[in-house]
Every structure is written in structure tokens, then in C-alpha cells.
Amino acid sequence: MALDTHKGAVAHCAQRGRERAAHGGESTPVHIVPGRWKAGAEVSLRRSARRPMPSMHNGTHAFKPTACRAPWASSSMRALIEACDCWDFEYSRLDDALRTFEDLAR
Numbered sequence: 001m002a003l004d005t006h007k008g009a010v011a012h013c014a015q016r017g018r019e020r021a022a023h024g025g026e027s028t029p030v031h032i033v034p035g036r037w038k039a040g041a042e043v044s045l046r047r048s049a050r051r052p053m054p055s056m057h058n059g060t061h062a063f064k065p066t067a068c069r070a071p072w073a074s075s076s077m078r079a080l081i082e083a084c085d086c087w088d089f090e091y092s093r094l095d096d097a098l099r100t101f102e103d104l105a106r
Helices: 017-022 053-061 073-083 092-106
Strands: 001-006 009-010 034-037 044-049 085-092
Touching: 017 044
Parallel strands: 034 085
Antiparallel strands: 001 009, 044 085
16 A cells, blocks of 8 residues: 555555456456546547656556565566557546446457
């Protein structure tokens, strides 16, 4: 858990064993989709350049390497961004957002 972030206290949760088994074991990330909620917006999902925006967004919203005491965090984040398709996403209705993610996952 990281305390005193600009979002407040933040924690990551590991997938439970039975959920992992139901989905065939470990997963590999393939998409980075930073979302923006905007009142009245239609769903918009557009490919994004890998740099600089996904790097900046992830750096802003990720745990700081000093907070998680991981000297490898910066190189790991770079490798993640290089391995994934990056997107810009805007929405106003959660149901539309969920359908968009389901379509993207197929």
C-alpha cells in the first residue's frame, strides 16, 4: 500500500488463485488504456503513440519506485509500455466503457 499519494491511499490487489486458475494461469498485459471520464462524452478509443503520453501517464499514476522500494521499477515500466498497445480512452457511461473493454479483450 502506498499512503499519501495524490489519489490518497492506494493498493494493488493480486488475483486470487481460483480466479487465476479459471483464466488459465498467469496473464500477459497487451493493452495500456488510461481512461478519462468526461460528462456527456461518447466512448472514444484511439491508438496512442507509445511515447511520451503513456509513459508520462503511467509515471504519474503508478507507485513511485521509492514508495515500493523497487530500483527496477523504471525499466519495468519502459518494458511494459514497449510490449503493449497504447490507447487514449474517453467515456461518460460505465456500461459503454465496460463494453469497449470487452471488445478490446477479444
